[in-house]
Amino acid sequence: MKFPPKKIQLLPNIVTNILYECDEFLLAEKPEGIPVHETKDPNRMDFTRLLAAKLNLPELRTANRLDLGTSGIVLLGKNPEKNAEIDSLLKAAEKEYIFLCNGIPDWKENRFECFLKDGNKEVKIVRSGGKKAITEFRILSTHSKENLSFGMAKILTGRRHQIRVMLRELGFPVLGDPVYSKGNPSKKENRMYLHSFRLCFTDFQGEKQWVETEIPPEFLSRVGKQLSV
Incomplete structure (x- = not known):
């Protein structure tokens, strides 16, 4: 059973959208700057625990992970008995x-393939000993005055920092990236401009579902004009 989208106030000034919900899982929109999972700091609240407390779902489990500075769609399982099926659904999405x-x-379009290996803070592109990563990039609009481009990335694998590492390697790092934009004016940005925008999956009834968010307002204000996908 699918429920209509709703907005939930987690903490003062923090609002998240519930984009899709069924008996087994839900899709929520994570704001940037909030960790998805519990961190080493016991006093720092994370997105999963905030949502679990607000929705009274103590067994809520995050199926996918977004970086601290990345906003957008997160899939959270509601029923532990369905964890394996939820993971399979997400993998195929x-x-x-x-x-x-x-x-x-x-x-305008670029399919990037490489092998990635985790380091302490950075993920590196390697010739051997890494995991294969594939992303299809598409530039949607360019903004010469700001020397910025707006684009979409479709990930065909789910490696840590995959989009961020690849764009840096291509010479066009994510705006505001604190790790992969060294020596770049991104250091002065208020956020990292990467957002999980759309998820297409087959639900447990065999029906195709398309779920997407709005374009974050910070993206629009940064380039000073309307953006579209």
């Missing part, structure tokens, strides 16, 4: 992110 990046590429 189509996942698309939107981003603002520094610079203007000379290409």
Whole structure:
């Protein structure tokens, strides 16, 4: 059973959207700057616990992970007995992110394949010993005055920092990225401009579902004009 979208006030000044909900799981929109999972700091609240407390769902479990600075769609399981099925559903789903990046590429579409290996703070591209990562990039609009581009990334694998590492390697790092934009004016930005925008999946009844968010207002204000996908 699908329920209509609703907005929930988690803490003062923190509002999240419940984008989709059924008996087994829900899709919620995580704000940027909030960790998805519990951190080493016991006093720092995370998105999963905040939502679990607000919805009175103590067994709520996050199926996918977004970085601290990344906003957008998070899938959370409600029924522990369905964890394996939920993970399989997510693995088969189509996942698309939107981003603002520094610079203007000379290409409109780019399929990037590489091998990634986790480090302490950074993920590195390696020739051997890593895990294969594939992303399809598409530039939606360019903004020469700001020297920025607005684009979409469809991830075909789910590696840590995948989009961020690849865009840095291509020479167009995510705007506001505190790790992969070293020596770049991104350090002065108020957020990292990466957002989990759309999820397409087949539900437990075999029906195709498309769930997407609005474009975050910070994206619009940063380029000073309307954006569309």
